[in-house]
Amino acid sequence: MSNSRAQEVLYESEAALRLVDQELHDLHEMSREDHRVNSTGLADLPQILERANAQILSVLARLRESRAALQRSTVDNLHVTHEKLREVTSATEDAAINIMDACDRATGLVDELDAIDAQPQPDRAKAGALRSTLRDELFLMMGALQFQDITSQQLSHASSVLVDMEQRLIDVSKLFDTNGTHEGTVAIPANASRAGSFDPNATTRDAEGRQALADEIFTASKAPAA
Amino acid sequence: MKFLVVDDSATMRRIVINSLQRIGFHDTVEAADGQDALSKFDSSVKFVITDWNMPNMSGTELTKVLRSRPDGAAVPILMVTARSVKEDILTAMEAGVNNYIVKPFTPQTLKEKIDALLPVAAA
Numbered sequence: 001m002s003n004s005r006a007q008e009v010l011y012e013s014e015a016a017l018r019l020v021d022q023e024l025h026d027l028h029e030m031s032r033e034d035h036r037v038n039s040t041g042l043a044d045l046p047q048i049l050e051r052a053n054a055q056i057l058s059v060l061a062r063l064r065e066s067r068a069a070l071q072r073s074t075v076d077n078l079h080v081t082h083e084k085l086r087e088v089t090s091a092t093e094d095a096a097i098n099i100m101d102a103c104d105r106a107t108g109l110v111d112e113l114d115a116i117d118a119q120p121q122p123d124r125a126k127a128g129a130l131r132s133t134l135r136d137e138l139f140l141m142m143g144a145l146q147f148q149d150i151t152s153q154q155l156s157h158a159s160s161v162l163v164d165m166e167q168r169l170i171d172v173s174k175l176f177d178t179n180g181t182h183e184g185t186v187a188i189p190a191n192a193s194r195a196g197s198f199d200p201n202a203t204t205r206d207a208e209g210r211q212a213l214a215d216e217i218f219t220a221s222k223a224p225a226a
Numbered sequence: 227m228k229f230l231v232v233d234d235s236a237t238m239r240r241i242v243i244n245s246l247q248r249i250g251f252h253d254t255v256e257a258a259d260g261q262d263a264l265s266k267f268d269s270s271v272k273f274v275i276t277d278w279n280m281p282n283m284s285g286t287e288l289t290k291v292l293r294s295r296p297d298g299a300a301v302p303i304l305m306v307t308a309r310s311v312k313e314d315i316l317t318a319m320e321a322g323v324n325n326y327i328v329k330p331f332t333p334q335t336l337k338e339k340i341d342a343l344l345p346v347a348a349a
Contacts, residue, residue: 139244139245139248142240142241142244143330143333145237146238146329148235148237149233149235149308149329150308150329153279153308196279196280197234197279197280198279199279199308199309201308201309201310201311202309202329203308204330207328207329210328211310211335213310213312213315214315214326214327215326217312217315217316217319218319218326
């Protein structure tokens with residue numbers, strides 16, 4: 001169930017509660033009326049209580065439905081958030097390993113350059129090739145740091161899910177705040193809703209496959225019409 | 227040739243600029259979002275590389291604004307973004323980007339896309 005559907009059910013529950021409140025109020029008015037007309041109106045009390053009971057059962061059923069809806073949507077959101085956080089961990093680890101591997105290779109290349117320098121007649125051509133490879137390795141290390149941008153977007157998404165859940169919990173608590181005493185001004189971090197500044201689907205996975213899709217679309221758009 | 231590199235991630239801006247320098251393009255100017263980019267764009271900029279998701283103004287919005295300007299109508303715009311579903315790619319294309327790179331990218335991919343657009347930049 002989507003967040004918006006859960007929100008709808010929540011609002012419907014709130015509306016149902018208002019209906020029950022109105023119904024009880026009407027019953028109360030009715031009993032006062034009965035009392036004025038006939039002081040022996042106690043005979044109608046069982047029917048009045050039955051009607052009230054039916055309304056309360058209806059509201060409880062609606063509340064159970066809304067609770068189930070909220071639980072499902074919350075569980076879904078938490079599952080997605082959990083996956084995102086796992087991917088952040090994985091991407092961070094992959095990047096660290098790639099950088100460490102590149103460091104190892106770079107260190108080996110420096111050792112080879114030292115060995116060439118130590119020779120009576122250094123092989124300049126070989127040293128030049130090694131330096132070029134060394135530059136490639138250093139550049140590869142920098143490229144591996146792209147994970148930071150992707151994981152930053154994943155964390156922003158996870159943060160937005162938590163803020164959304166917090167807001168919905170506030171909404172639920174307001175439903176039961178009949179006296180309007182709710183102090184629901186929870187301080188949400190200023191940077192929590194950077195809507196538009198992150199992609200909820202950002203991932204480090206299958207970059208080649210995703211690039212191939214983009215290439216296919218752009219190539220197709222440039223192809224002359226048949 | 228002057229490149230305008232637009233990304234809200236300082237890390238990505240640095241990676242892209244280093245990649246450009248590595249393939250021989252040293253004249254770069256950077257911007258942190260679309261609005262910042264517009265304030266730095268002028269006729270001396272011959273190539274724009276932009277992210278999509280940014281605060282204040284997105285890469286697609288920036289592209290549309292540039293395409294509506296006489297000095298930005300023909301400038302090559304390369305989108306470099308984490309967004310990669312088909313609908314997004316089509317949206318970027320409709321906004322007016324010339325090509326599209328999915329993050330994380332390789333330096334080779336960046337070079338290929340720039341090389342392919344150099345004739346547009348030179349025109």
